[in-house]
Amino acid sequence: MTPTNRENPIHPKFIVGIEPPAGRTEKALWFIFRGRDILLKVNKNPGAIPKLQDIGELGLPAVREQYLGMLEGTHCFSVEFPADVRAPEGMKFVDLRQAYSEMSEGCFELVNKAVQVMEWDRTNQFCSRCGAKTLQKPGERGKECPECGELFYPRISPAVIVLIRKGSKILLARSPNFPPDMYSLIAGFVEPGETAEEAVAREVWEEVCIGVKNITYFGTQAWPFPNSLMIGFTAEYDSGDIRPDGFEIEDAKWFSADELPVLPGKISISRKLIDHFLKEEGLEV
Numbered sequence: 001m002t003p004t005n006r007e008n009p010i011h012p013k014f015i016v017g018i019e020p021p022a023g024r025t026e027k028a029l030w031f032i033f034r035g036r037d038i039l040l041k042v043n044k045n046p047g048a049i050p051k052l053q054d055i056g057e058l059g060l061p062a063v064r065e066q067y068l069g070m071l072e073g074t075h076c077f078s079v080e081f082p083a084d085v086r087a088p089e090g091m092k093f094v095d096l097r098q099a100y101s102e103m104s105e106g107c108f109e110l111v112n113k114a115v116q117v118m119e120w121d122r123t124n125q126f127c128s129r130c131g132a133k134t135l136q137k138p139g140e141r142g143k144e145c146p147e148c149g150e151l152f153y154p155r156i157s158p159a160v161i162v163l164i165r166k167g168s169k170i171l172l173a174r175s176p177n178f179p180p181d182m183y184s185l186i187a188g189f190v191e192p193g194e195t196a197e198e199a200v201a202r203e204v205w206e207e208v209c210i211g212v213k214n215i216t217y218f219g220t221q222a223w224p225f226p227n228s229l230m231i232g233f234t235a236e237y238d239s240g241d242i243r244p245d246g247f248e249i250e251d252a253k254w255f256s257a258d259e260l261p262v263l264p265g266k267i268s269i270s271r272k273l274i275d276h277f278l279k280e281e282g283l284e285v
């Protein structure tokens with residue numbers, strides 16, 4: 001069962017909540033989405049996330065809302081808007097990838113939570129087993145089918161990401177979808193029945209055709225593209241010559257610390273792994 005009204009030991013300022021408060025009179029933070037765009041205030045002072053007593057103040061037709069919990073005593077909600085809604089005056093819808101690159105890590109963590117709760121709510125309105133309308137499970141972040149009893153909890157997809165070292169160089173690769181000149185680390189989803197370490201070795205082999213050894217855990221990060229838990233590793237080059245697969249990876253090279261290309265944003269675990277490498281090389285980050 002999801003704990004409610006209990007302090008989170010990692011982010012003590014945020015308390016997860018499931019049941020919305022009754023008789024609320026103070027302003028709450030509203031994480032509002034249209035597809036995967038988030039509604040932000042144009043004037044970011046004192047923050048980009050809209051703070052309102054009620055979502056109805058915007059005069060726009062919300063599809064549905066979910067209560068998230070409390071941030072330092074302020075209630076937080078996620079809201080889904082219809083695809084054709086326009087931003088109210090003084091606000092704009094921003095693509096989530098663009099928005100996260102401009103956010104603090106603390107704000108990103110909440111947006112991440114909000115968008116995943118919103119998408120779980122949107123995509124589990126009906127039972128995928130029998131088609132009946134699902135019901136919210138009281139006191140849990142879950143839905144239940146009243147016909148067949150199937151349960152639907154937010155789905156999290158484990159993915160691995162790895163920094164591969166060869167002497168004083170690291171492997172960086174480019175996906176065709178990346179912004180111009182940007183390179184990052186090899187990453188991919190864990191397959192059913194596979195360990196995270198096996199996924200690292202397989203993804204590296206499939207995408208750039210090299211072998212790795214000494215696969216070592218680094219850390220994890222929740223990542224909302226689309227609902228991943230990124231599991232970070234370091235590894236060492238073992239064998240083979242780089243051969244990009246030409247689909248997921250269009251180019252991959254060994255880079256030394258003083259000739260790095262454009263890198264992912266500071267919040268990402270990819271960048272944290274690269275910054276860790278730079279520190280090991282004795283460079284300021």
Ligand SMILES: [Zn+2]
Binds near residue numbers: 132150
């Ligand atoms: Zn069902």
